Amino acid sequence: MRWTPQTLADAAGGRLLRAGDRPIAAAFIDSRAPRADALFVPVMAARDGHDFIAAAAQAGASATLLKAGRSLPPGAERLTVVEVDDTLAGLSSLGRHARDQIYGPVVAITGSNGKTTTRALVEAALATRFAPVTCTRGNLNNHLGVPLTLVDEPHAAAAAVLELGMSAPGENDHLARIVRPSVHVISSIALEHLEFMGSLENIAAAEAEPIPHLRPGADGHPPALVVPADEPSLRAHLPPPESGVRVLRVGPGAGADELLDVAITEVEVGVRTRAVLQLRSGERLELRLASFGAHNARNAASAVAVAVHLGLPLAPLVDALEAVAPVGDRGRLQQLGPHLLIADCYNANPGSMIAALDSLARLRATRPGPLLAILGDMLELGPAQAQLHREIGAHAAQLGVDAVLGFGPLAQEIVAAADAAGVAATHVSGEAGSVEAAVAWIRAQLGETNDPGAVLFKGSRGMRLERIVAALAD
CATH class of the missing domain: 3.40.1390.10 (MurE/MurF, N-terminal domain)
Incomplete structure (x- = not known):
C-alpha cells in the first residue's frame, strides 16, 4: 500500500x-x-x-x-x-513525497533526441545492482506523467530513471523540482518544438534546467551531470567546479582525450550496432546494441558514464546493455525478404532525421541493394519548417540515398530538394490511400533484386509511418 x-x-x-x-x-x-x-x-x-x-x-x-x-x-x-x-499541485506534492522514499540513485534524462532509448539503457545498467528500479513507461514524461510514475509501483524502489519531457521553457524546471535527481543525463540538443522554443540556444537552456536541482545521492556519491561533449550550446550551462557537481563528458573521440570520460572510438551499423567505448580509466568496452543507428552509441556511452559514476561493475554491464530491445518504433528492425526495414518513426526533428539518414547511408558497404528513405513531416518547427524540410532532402541526396518518398504535406519540401539534387523522389499526401501508395512505391523500388537493401521510415509521431511498415509485412 x-x-x-x-x-x-x-x-x-x-x-x-x-x-x-x-x-x-x-x-x-x-x-x-x-x-x-x-x-x-x-x-x-x-x-x-x-x-x-x-x-x-x-x-x-x-x-x-x-x-x-x-x-x-x-x-x-x-x-x-x-x-x-489545487489537484495538480497535490499530485506534484505526492510525486515529491514518493521520490523522497527512494534512497538510491535517481537519474533524470532530458534532451531533444534519444531520451527513451537512453532511459532504457540506464535502467538496464542500474538493474545490475539495484532492485527494483522505478522507470518511466510509455510517454509519461510530463507534468502529469512524472508524478504518476513516482507514486506507482514499485513502492519501495531502490533507484529510479525518469524522462523529463518539455515543449516550452520552464517545464523541465518544474519536473526537476519534483524529481530532484542525483544524476542528470542530457542526451542531445537539436532543433525541436521551435514554434514554442524559438532557437537552439533556448532549447539548450531548457534541457539544462534540471542542473540546479541536482543533489548528492544518499549513497554518498556526489551529484553528476552527463553531457555530450560535442554540444557547444550546453557549455554556458555547465556547473562550475565549485558547485560539487561531477561533469562527465561522452562522445566521439580518441580515448586519450582527457575531456572525455566515455569516448566512442568505433561504430559499425548493421543488424546490431557495434560500438567501442573507451573509458578515461583506459578500460575498453565493446557493445553490440539491438537498436539501429550510430547515434545509439552515444546513448550507450551515457549509460556507461552513469554506471562508472556509481561504481557499477563493467562485466555485467555489457550483457545488460546488449539485452536492451528497441523501445517501440525507435530503431526497430525487421526483414522483408533480403531487405531490412528500419522503423525509426516514433518521432522526428532535423537532428534525429539527419542521424537516421547517416546510419542508413552507412549500410552501403554491407547492403548493395537499394537504400530507400520514407520520410514524413517533422512537426512543431514553426516558421522555418519549409527550409528545414528542404535541408533534409538535400542531405539525403548528399549521402547517396537511392530514392526518397515524402509522406505528408510538409514532406513535399523534402522531395523537391532531393529531386533537385538528382535523387529519384516522389510524394504522397498522407491522406486516404497514401499508405497503399507508399507500399506500392516501395515494392516497385525494391523490385526483384536479391541484393539486400534497406528501407528507413522516419517522421513525426503524428504521421504514423508504422502503418506502412505493417502493411509491407502483410
Whole structure:
C-alpha cells in the first residue's frame, strides 16, 4: 500500500475529509483507464476531472483528491477524500513525497533526441545492482506523467530513471523540482518544438534546467551531470567546479582525450550496432546494441558514464546493455525478404532525421541493394519548417540515398530538394490511400533484386509511418 488516508493527506498537502477503508496503492487521472484501489486525481484539462469522480469510484478507485470548494458527487461515498487547494499541485506534492522514499540513485534524462532509448539503457545498467528500479513507461514524461510514475509501483524502489519531457521553457524546471535527481543525463540538443522554443540556444537552456536541482545521492556519491561533449550550446550551462557537481563528458573521440570520460572510438551499423567505448580509466568496452543507428552509441556511452559514476561493475554491464530491445518504433528492425526495414518513426526533428539518414547511408558497404528513405513531416518547427524540410532532402541526396518518398504535406519540401539534387523522389499526401501508395512505391523500388537493401521510415509521431511498415509485412 502506498498511503493510508492520513499519510495521503499529509503527502498531498491537503486536509483529510473522510477516511475510507480500502487500500490506496497508486494514482490515475483518466476514469476511462481506471486503477483498482488507487487514488483518482481530477485534473482540469479539456474537461473538469471532478465530473468523473463518481465514474472513477464505480470503476474501482479507493480515494480522490477534491479541490477546495467543490462538492463530492453521489456515488463516491466510500472513497477516502482529501481536499486540496489545487489537484495538480497535490499530485506534484505526492510525486515529491514518493521520490523522497527512494534512497538510491535517481537519474533524470532530458534532451531533444534519444531520451527513451537512453532511459532504457540506464535502467538496464542500474538493474545490475539495484532492485527494483522505478522507470518511466510509455510517454509519461510530463507534468502529469512524472508524478504518476513516482507514486506507482514499485513502492519501495531502490533507484529510479525518469524522462523529463518539455515543449516550452520552464517545464523541465518544474519536473526537476519534483524529481530532484542525483544524476542528470542530457542526451542531445537539436532543433525541436521551435514554434514554442524559438532557437537552439533556448532549447539548450531548457534541457539544462534540471542542473540546479541536482543533489548528492544518499549513497554518498556526489551529484553528476552527463553531457555530450560535442554540444557547444550546453557549455554556458555547465556547473562550475565549485558547485560539487561531477561533469562527465561522452562522445566521439580518441580515448586519450582527457575531456572525455566515455569516448566512442568505433561504430559499425548493421543488424546490431557495434560500438567501442573507451573509458578515461583506459578500460575498453565493446557493445553490440539491438537498436539501429550510430547515434545509439552515444546513448550507450551515457549509460556507461552513469554506471562508472556509481561504481557499477563493467562485466555485467555489457550483457545488460546488449539485452536492451528497441523501445517501440525507435530503431526497430525487421526483414522483408533480403531487405531490412528500419522503423525509426516514433518521432522526428532535423537532428534525429539527419542521424537516421547517416546510419542508413552507412549500410552501403554491407547492403548493395537499394537504400530507400520514407520520410514524413517533422512537426512543431514553426516558421522555418519549409527550409528545414528542404535541408533534409538535400542531405539525403548528399549521402547517396537511392530514392526518397515524402509522406505528408510538409514532406513535399523534402522531395523537391532531393529531386533537385538528382535523387529519384516522389510524394504522397498522407491522406486516404497514401499508405497503399507508399507500399506500392516501395515494392516497385525494391523490385526483384536479391541484393539486400534497406528501407528507413522516419517522421513525426503524428504521421504514423508504422502503418506502412505493417502493411509491407502483410
